[in-house]
Amino acid sequence: MSKTYYTIGSFAKRTSTTERTLRYYDRKGLLKPSAYNEQGHRIYTDEDLFRLHQILNLKYLDYSLDEIGKYLKQDNQDYLTSLDMQYELLLQRQQHIQHVVATIERVRAIVKENHTMDPELIMLMIHSIQHEGKMKEWIAERLPEAFVQSIFKSGPSLESELMIGLNDLLVMHKQGLEPGHPLVQEHALTLKGLFDQLMGQPLEELAFSETGRIMGEEMDPHFPGSFEPSFKSYLFEVLGHLLIPQPSAQAE
CATH class of the missing domain: 1.10.1660.10 (Multidrug-efflux Transporter Regulator; Chain: A; Domain 2)
Structure with missing residues (x-):
């Protein structure tokens, strides 16, 4: 030819x-x-x-x-082999795009519930969803199956409520409200109830358990996408008022 x-x-x-x-x-x-x-x-x-x-x-x-x-x-210049390789690459890219689209859909659904969602929280949601598969695999290797299933089968409604609750506290933190402020603690109590539901056990039990230690000390370095340190400390202090009894004022 x-x-x-x-x-x-x-x-x-x-x-x-x-x-x-x-x-x-x-x-x-x-x-x-x-x-x-x-x-x-x-x-x-x-x-x-x-x-x-x-x-x-x-x-x-x-x-x-x-x-x-x-x-x-x-x-190797074999046309069929080359086309097969391109087809596999296309499938991989398609799966990646589908994952990105699913991530944006989940975040959009949550933001629709609260149009004042803080950009910091939106970026955290995107990061968390993108790494959800690796995170689940990491947790499954270290923690009981029941706990893993509880966390990753929460459903869109609970996920949305949690993000909105965190957003409310983030806004209050930026407004300068103290962790012990009544309004902050009111929202924190609601958020704690959502965390209890997500974790399948009261947060105060989890905080002082081996599971809580693994989630707090070992998981963070592997999945660093998180809140700014100042809000992270604020959140721990806010929930600490609920988990650790605070000294009450002496009655006169």
């Missing part, structure tokens, strides 16, 4: 790219022309067309040029 040959200009036009891009891919080692003519001009063939198609597909999927280069080195 005779080959079709293309100059760099005709090749660029056929592939809806630019001569500058083709020269750049040449310098990067991604797409070398099949030959050069007597004047030293690049000559491309249909095999180059297929390789460029691979590059453009992977670039469309947001793969870096370095990642594309590694992929192309693994390619």
Whole structure:
């Protein structure tokens, strides 16, 4: 079968790219022309067309040029094998996109319940949902199955109420209300009830248990996406008023 040959200009036009891009891919080692003519001009063939198609597909999927280069080195030039590999990459990217869409849907549903949701909390929600699978796996290796199931089967309603409760306390923290303020403690009591429901046990029992120690001391370094230290301390102090009896004023 005779080959079709293309100059760099005709090749660029056929592939809806630019001569500058083709020269750049040449310098990067991604797409070398099949030959050069007597004047030293690049000559491309249909095999180059297929390789460029691979590059453009992977670039469309947001793969870096370095990642594309590694992929192309693994390619044995068998068209079916190459298409199979691209198909698998597409499936992986599809799963990633679906996960991102599901994350945004969950966060949107919560924000709709409270239009004044703090941006810090929104970012925390996105981070937590994105790492939910790894977090569940990490917890499952260390804690009882019943506890794991309780946490990760809370449902959208409880998740939304928890985030709104945390948001209320975050707003009060930024307003400068003290942890022991009656309004703060009123919201904290509601939040504690939600945490009790989520954890499947009273928070005061969890706080002083081995499970609580693992969640607090060992988990944080592995999943650092959390509140700012100042609010984290504030939250612990707020809940501490509920978990640890506070000294009452002496009656006159």
